[in-house]
Amino acid sequence: MKKELKIGIVQHTFLEDIEANRRNNLASIRKLAQDGAQIVVLSELHDSLYFCQTEDVGNFTLAQEIPGEFTDFYGEAAKDSGVVIVASTFERRAPGLYHNTAVVFEKDGDVAGTYRKMHIPDDPGFYEKFYFTPGDMGFEPIDTSVGRIGVLVCWDQWFPEAARLMAMKGADFLVYPTAIGWNPEDADDEKERQRDAWITIQRSHAVANGLPVVSVNRVGVEDDPSHQTAGIDFWGSSFVAGPQGEILGMCSTDRPQEEVVTIDLERSDNVRCWWPFLRDRRIEEYGDLSKRFLV
């Protein structure tokens, strides 16, 4: 018997105008709910431009307290449309203490739970270690009316350990709000290797753990305010994969899209019985995974 869940994914471009971004997000949430979505997933830091292209203390004014106007707005959106929402924000926790935080809203508008991004990147154009303190809430899935959601954020997607721990805590599916793109000056073959690696590693989390994976990215070019680089060309390609890593739906690399993709949560159980990886893990031999390196 199928246990279907309709997932709405919102792949947007963003403006400097936060109110405009929120209006666009709200319009997509409403449309996807009308199209039958039971949960809507937004991309990472979807209320603003990707401000981490430079290290600018002025950007800390973008941060939101939780609870606060951010949770008021998206809580109302969830209640208004009757859908679960996975949202993402720059969280101000205390003076000088900020996080990159996903907030999950129940369909009645309440906050179902939060997740603070655990793995923080830092490479040219993605200066996140300046802004975001690494999460201190661990890898804890969030219970909602549509299932137990293993919410992780962007850079977390490169770490099999994070996906595994969410699966071991009973996550029904994984969700990755994301903001990743190309250096526009890179060669086409390098760009394709990067995008393909990004798809591959996330599909592999579905395979290794026998559960669906939802990844939602922004799209379009955002300029580098410092003009030191050619900016970032966010590659879109938001997708949903089933528990064998099979692609169930994928957005374009170059335009905004909002799509409903259906997953079958019952299928995870079947797949895990055919390929019982959780049965065969050599847990007594995995202790060294808590080390930095072994030579």
Next chain:
Amino acid sequence: MKKELKIGIVQHTFLEDIEANRRNNLASIRKLAQDGAQIVVLSELHDSLYFCQTEDVGNFTLAQEIPGEFTDFYGEAAKDSGVVIVASTFERRAPGLYHNTAVVFEKDGDVAGTYRKMHIPDDPGFYEKFYFTPGDMGFEPIDTSVGRIGVLVCWDQWFPEAARLMAMKGADFLVYPTAIGWNPEDADDEKERQRDAWITIQRSHAVANGLPVVSVNRVGVEDDPSHQTAGIDFWGSSFVAGPQGEILGMCSTDRPQEEVVTIDLERSDNVRCWWPFLRDRRIEEYGDLSKRFLV
């Protein structure tokens, strides 16, 4: 500066006649060495049919002591052709104690090291838990004249933990001798999902760890001696991926092949600097990976 290594991969079909299989393997090793291969990788249990389709005590006579005639034969092959060889055998360690063991030969014919398959499958047609005691040597790469090789075997390929531990122990690249195939009665779309999942999870180990991956499978249909199933259609698709998971070479799904694929070990360092996942692992949060499940 490039640090190229030419890898020979041998994708064969096998017969009941062990001597014939060895002759074919030897011919491929010689040919690949002539074609410039510095290391030759054979598939899993390449001296025999895949005997694990049934649980038959008679099959224990296939097992080899190490050292013994198996290591004499392939050691001589390595010395004769001047190449490193990754070979695979059914190891008899003691009465009633058998393993699925990879043996790496140095190009002078000496045994460089062995690896006993750590994760043992058991599903219809693949009754390996009957034959093979899980490995007790841990995840230890093997040093050779062509680099430090993270040898893992078949079912190990589904476990990100195994790949990670080999990378953390300084493996330059991973090698998976494999015997995996389809139930010929499965639907075509299910077959493709399985093969694609198998490719995806192994490419993801390259991505997650920034190193090349070599996977060598057998090919062709082998009958089920019990006639309870339609046998196994081994899907070939042996491949080499670079450190971004990019496919550098892949064999067919349906015929024997021997190919030389060149990897660039210097590229791993570049890729790891661009995408410094090893830098950002949250090791203080990974302790629970040594648990079976967390709910």
